């Protein structure tokens with residue numbers, strides 16, 4: 001898959017720009033706060049259906065403007081495609097694929113595929129569980145839009161359930177029947193999400209292990225497990241898994257009412273990462289953690305290719321300078337023959353490389369003539 005161009009109107013610090021890309025490596029370089037990440041953010045909006053910086057739509061609109069528009073042209077195995085995303089200050093967003101309006105985010109994702117790698121991901125191993133769940137969610141929702149729908153339904157029920165747990169105007173006995181209804185619904189979506197994540201993780205483990213053994217000349221063994229309150233071993237029996245989760249949740253109902261919050265479910269799950277049998281979070285060195293994070297991103301690309309029949313677009317935000325020379329070299333060599341759009345403050349890093357260089361300055365993008 002290749003992005004051919006993105007048009008950005010009043011997006012972040014960009015007035016109106018068209019940025020074109022070639023297959024292979026493309027480099028956006030410039031000083032800090034000029035708009036390098038903004039372009040990757042714009043492109044990745046089409047993969048995720050929202051910003052990866054977790055902001056509300058309106059924060060993406062250029063200061064003082066009422067609306068913002070993005071238009072992405074890309075080529076996949078079969079054809080050229082065009083997607084559009086318009087964000088408004090005063091009303092909800094509009095989405096289109098090849099001119100056809102789309103209502104839901106879960107229908108918008110799944111057409112354009114990208115892997116994003118940014119400096120925060122380098123600390124994914126040590127970071128909080130939410131960061132690892134986000135990794136899974138961003139990767140899976142592109143392959144399985146129904147997963148995004150399940151996540152959103154789960155999020156809605158969770159919100160209602162938490163409100164009920166906190167509702168002190170009603171006695172515990174009064175709240176229990178409604179709590180059962182909400183927990184049933186939550187169990188349904190939780191089961192779908194947990195099974196999907198756990199299956200994805202098994203594919204990822206294979207891919208990541210093989211990258212890691214290449215990177216470290218086979219010195220390190222990796223295992224990835226899905227850590228959850230749900231009984232993962234019942235994966236092939238979703239109805240049983242759902243029932244057991246429901247019963248478990250209800251057995252904690254009193255404690256949850258006292259705490260005023262849902263304590264169990266996929267919003268609290270995590271990925272367990274073992275390196276040579278030891279928990280990487282506790283025992284990994286910074287270098288090992290970076291290698292795992294890098295291998296996880298490359299692995300995400302492999303799974304996407306296996307599912308979609310072609311590599312996604314790789315978006316690398318300022319990560320190259322964070323890696324040592326061996327890992328830089330390894331990464332660039334692995335990404336040959338794929339489209340990579342990367343940003344850097346450091347033009348010298350790419351001296352001698354045959355790749356288009358795009359100079360970024362105050363929200364403008366100028367392609368250098370190649371000598």
Ligand SMILES: Nc1ncnc2c1ncn2[C@@H]1O[C@H](COP(=O)(O)OP(=O)(O)OP(=O)(O)O)[C@@H](O)[C@H]1O
Pocket residue numbers: 011012013014030031032033034035036037038039059060061062063318345360
């Ligand atoms: N909604 C907005 N409207 C206008 N400008 C914005 C908006 N949001 C962010 N900006 C501006 O965008 C700029 C940051 O852009 P970006 O994050 O792309 O920088 P960058 O080139 O990646 O920098 P760095 O090298 O530090 O990562 C800042 O100048 C910021 O003030």
Ligand SMILES: [Mg+2]
Pocket residue numbers: 036037038317318
């Ligand atoms: Mg940046």
